[in-house]
Amino acid sequence: MYAVIEGVDTAGKSTQLDILKEKYQEAIFTKEPGGTEIGLKLREMALNGEAKSKVAEMFLFLADRAEHIEEVIKPNENRMVISDRSVISGIAYASNLPLEIVTTLNLIATSNILPSHIILLELTPEELTKRLAGKSNDSIESRGIDYLIDIQNRMKKTIEMLNLNYIYIDASLSIEEIAQKIEEFINE
Known part of the structure; x- marks a missing residue:
């Protein structure tokens, strides 16, 4: 199983991943970007805004994704792998190009390797506004609420376009309710 938790920043991915780490201690936990040594460097470059071009930023993330598939996903195809973000985010965040080209x-x-289970934690514009107000924002979060809601919508379009196995969960539910929905989806 290759399961991923998706959602824009502040949706609660990290909290749910911590819960999953307790429940599935035998699983491999990883993240995109930054799940490999090269990926950590690429992630830092992208999130610090070092790439001035949006196309260059996208290629940083693509390089990370290719390395991640090769180093983490392929060697563990017979194990449970749970990832913080995936190709879904990669496609959604590259919003300066048409969805078909980015896909x-x-x-x-990814060598056409896609997640078997996608969990998307959804935020309303109001909830996202509230959550972003309480933290300092990186170069991507600083692009604003409308930008992030558009990214969330692109995530949904991507999931549906690729015809993947998914669940959308209201991120404003309690941590426990979200965890229960994720566990039911993973174990179905």
């Missing part, structure tokens, strides 16, 4: 580039980077 093709990402399928090349």
